[in-house]
Every structure is written in C-alpha cells, then in structure tokens.
Amino acid sequence: MIYEINTRQKLPINKQEAWEFLSDPKNLQEIMPDDMGFEILSGADRKMYTGQLIQYNVTPLPGFTTKWVTEITHVEKLSYFVDIQLYGPYALWHHKHFIHEIEGGVEVEDLVHYKIPFGALGRLMHPLLVKPKLNKIFKAREAKMVEKFGHFEN
Template identity: 60%
Template structure:
C-alpha cells in the first residue's frame, strides 16, 4: 500500500482572520476549484465549519465522469487548522490538513494531503501520469485564484512525494 503526500505553502497578504474566514468556509471551495471540474455542493455547507461536519459534493475530475465526494471535517482549531477526511469518493485514502498561521505581512496557509490511489498496483502505475499531475494542476489553479482574490502571493513550497 503506497501512501503519497502532497505539500504546499502559500503566503497571502491578508490577516489571519480573513484567511480563516475564507478558507474554512466550505462554500468557498467552488471559487478555488477549476471550472472544468463541475464542482457542485450538495449538502453540509450551510453552517460554519465544525468537527464531525459531513460535506457532500459532486465533481467531474476526469473524462466528464460525475463523482460524488463526501468528506468529514474531523478536527477544527479556530484560526489555526482544520482537517477533512474523505468518507466516500475518488481516493482509497484522503486526509487533508489545512494550517493557517500569522506571518509578517499576512498569513501563511499550508496544505498537507496524505492520500492513496485506488486499484492497487494499477493505481500506482497511473499515479505519476494522471493523479499527481491533476492534483498539482488543481492546487496551482487555487494558488492563482487566491492571488486574484487577495493580491500578491508567494508560493513557498510545493512538493508531492512519489
């Protein structure tokens, strides 16, 4: 069983409160997701984020195939971090930690995603040519979108292990 890690940091010239308010609001996920993914929130985003919150979306990540994705917010520490874990969806494992901290001139957001692709050995073969590039593309889009929304940014670190 191969577990991959995706790690990205981005600095934003906004306060920690602004960063938290935007990033911890599930409804804003559509704003920072590429349009081609057909992101549609089905349920669970009608309240501020809280532990045990279940959020259901429909996404179209590949070949126009609509997929239901269900995540649970498992941990929340106000203005510091939250964790979402996939309960049903594309991955065999998806554990996404979102950290936010104050830095000089704004806030730093950090994402650490531990994930496992489905289909065993076949999934591992497809990972470097489909899954990893798609994940990087989605997060690069998010970086650009946050830059548009909040101004100048600096990407500090972007790495996916193999």
C-alpha cells in the same frame, strides 16, 4: 502506497480574514478549477465544525463524475482544520489546512496524504494522471487565491 502533497502560499491578509474565507465550506467552490465540475450538494450551510459532513459532485476526469463525501474531523479556530474523504475517488484522503501568521500576512499550508485505489494499476496511473491533476488543482487554487486576495509582497 501513501502519497503526500505539501503546498504553501503566502497571502497579504490577516489570520482572521484567511480563517473566515477558508473555514466557510461554500468558498471551496470558488477556488476549485472550473473543469472539476465541483458542485456542493449538501452540508455547506454552516461555518465549519467538527463532525460536519459535506457532499459534492466532482469531475476529476472528462466524462467521469463522482460523489465525494468529506468529514471535518478537527477544527482549531484561526489555526487549522482537517478533512477526510469518507466516500469518493481515493482509497484514502486526509487533508490538513494550516494558517500560519507571518510578517505582512499569512502562510496557508495544505498537507494532504492520499492513496490511490486499484492496486498496481493505481500506482501506475499516479505519475501519469493523478499527480499531474492534483498539481494542476493546487496551482489553480493558488492563482484564484491571489486573484481574490492579491500578491504577497515582502
């Protein structure tokens, strides 16, 4: 089964500011929850480009650290980029990042399609462990973006 996450966050910044921050792979570490043990290993030394490979270590669960390799498959400057997991904890991870201009700022949209490994066991673990963890990660990212850029007032 393929699952979906779709989040939207309004920020009081312009498209250029949003793009400059979100398209710099080094900034991902800044908006990840501290308990994820997120560490960039390689590939984040340049601004984002199609074909870029980025390697991280992540700790999705206490005591379980794994490598995650991402490929940036599409980049449309100031509008969107797409990353996919080539290696990591998911059977499938396809993450689209959109930046929409709105009155008074931007709306940042994340659309993720993912699949859990381990068949029936993975499907059982999804509502108990995986989905709550992903929701926590995206909520933490939202809070860190507000901390960095401020609340959207409109």
